Amino acid sequence: MSEVKWRLHLLGVTQSLDDLLILTAINEARRAIQRDALSTHEDAWGKWVALPLSPTPDTRFPSWGATPTLGYPVLWYPVVPDTIPPDLISEVVVILAYRDNSVWVRRQCRKVTLREIYQITQDSFVVPTPHSPAYLLDRDPNIGVPRLYIAGLERNADELVEEPLVELLYLAEVPALEDFPDVDLDYNLPVDLYEAVIWKALYFCLLKISAPESWALVPQVSELVLLSLAQRDVEEVVAETKELSSRE
């Protein structure tokens, strides 16, 4: 916060801004920069969480009866809804963990979309089993909350795996800072994005100042935000490669 205050001072902004406004601007900046840098810095925002599975399958999905390979139906077990983290942006890795003859086993699940849930019951080599489980991330049709479902829990027609549990690695929204933000700035923010966050926070602060002379600085500051974010300009490389291949 002191860095943002100092730079505002350097830019000649004399109107005093209260700490809460600056803190809000910093939090907005952190989230905006995270959105911009998500594809290039995603490993900085991963969180692991262990989630309980509901013991009863979800009745939302139709049952097509026993699969030709297994001889019993494939059912989708939801993760207990309230436990899905509220800061989830997207899932990265989903693991089904369970106990097998007193050994703890972890199996990475593969992603399945709604369009595939019928198909995977029909092909023997993709049908979900405890050895090769599948997951489906969908939204609750009524309230739009994310829902996670796992298939492949059946050991046989009458028995589920023991103590099933989901380990989820997900991209989490960068947390809002509440107090002493200077101490916390480095957490969950890669060091090469500091500069971009500070410029972006200045940009938000300048927008909130009512003095028209401050607005003259907005274009310059916003250009600095773009420049500081342009380090890994993937789109640019892709565009140039496309240009090159089109010439060929």
Next chain:
Amino acid sequence: MLLTTPLTLQQALEWLWVIAERYHVASDLDAGLAILAINRAWRSLAAFTLYKDEDLWIAQTDVTWGTELPVDFVRPRVCYLGLPDGDAVEARYVNIREFLTLSDWNRGHTFNVARIHRPVYTIWGKRPWDQAPPSAAQIGLIPVPTRRVFYCAPCRWDNPAPLSAWGEEMLPSGVDTLVGTLEYYCLPHDVTEPNAFLPLRGHYHEAILYYSLFFLLGRHMPREMAQFLLGNLKNWLSRIREAERESRRARLERLQVFLERIFLLYRNVDGTAAGERSQVASAPAGSDSVAR
């Protein structure tokens, strides 16, 4: 002014002092503040040029499964892993999405599964549990954010079974994971010794000085002057970006020339280059058209 030789902290300070004298504000400044401004300036510039000059800043750290990486970590460069009492070999970086399949020696294929002599590693957020399953208290608990964490395989914590699907012992008994060193690109630390060089290439020195001037004198200057310096800084950064873009374009051009040479090596049966249409194949019967 164009500086191409390395710039020491002392030289940068002297230059700033001359400017401060010109604005009659030298008496308000002290060396500590000036060093702070210079460090802040070059670090900010380093953040802008990090991916162009990343080979300037490399650090090393000891790693094993679950090591939390330092704050100055930017991205990995090279990693060597091995058994605690054995030789280390170069590990390959894999995305977390494939890491857990490659580290699972009951599901990975024999040709790509992680082995002692072909280890893999990845970098992601901290997993609070290792061999043991998550405790009841950890289930459903929203974790706190952490720095980036190093994971490597083969590792018994991902797969406690001693034997692989094809009966091979993947790790010697008593060893849970590999150990090694990670070399990574970093954002370097502040320069405080007067004779130490500022860790940026010569063509950025002028930008460093402008930037430190902005930090140091911005509040003493007329508003127009501060805006001028900010504009100047913006121009510098645009020029750096443009130079970077130009060098990438040149590299692609060189690549294109290289591809053209390869292209001509392949020829059609009738002797025309592969890029040209074969006269035999393309010319209609009875036509006297000539291939290019």
